[in-house]
Amino acid sequence: MKYKIDSEKCRxxxxxxxxRCKAIISADKMYIDFNKCNGCGICSNICPMNAIMKVEEK
Ligand code: SF4
Known part of the structure; x- marks a missing residue:
């Protein structure tokens, strides 16, 4: 399991x-580098907007 940021919800x-996750990138939009995400879910627990959600690995 990995995580992604829903840019509609992200503020x-x-x-x-x-x-301090190295997979989270702050650019025009916040996003998670899929290849670096280890699925720990810490960011998802921090986000006050519930913008970080699980995605299935393919
Ligand atoms: S904590 Fe949530 S709302 Fe805040 S920048 Fe990260 S993803 Fe966006």
Whole structure:
């Protein structure tokens, strides 16, 4: 299981960066580098907007 950021819900508060996860990228949009995500889910617990959700691995 990995995670992605729903840009419709994300308010760019950057709270998720506090997890110090190297997979979270702050650019025009916040996004998670799928190849670096280890599925720990810490960012998902931090996000106040519930913008970070699980995605199935293919
Ligand atoms: S914590 Fe949630 S709302 Fe805030 S920047 Fe990260 S994904 Fe977006």
């Amino acid at each position: 760019k508060c950057k709270m998720c960066l506090r997890s």
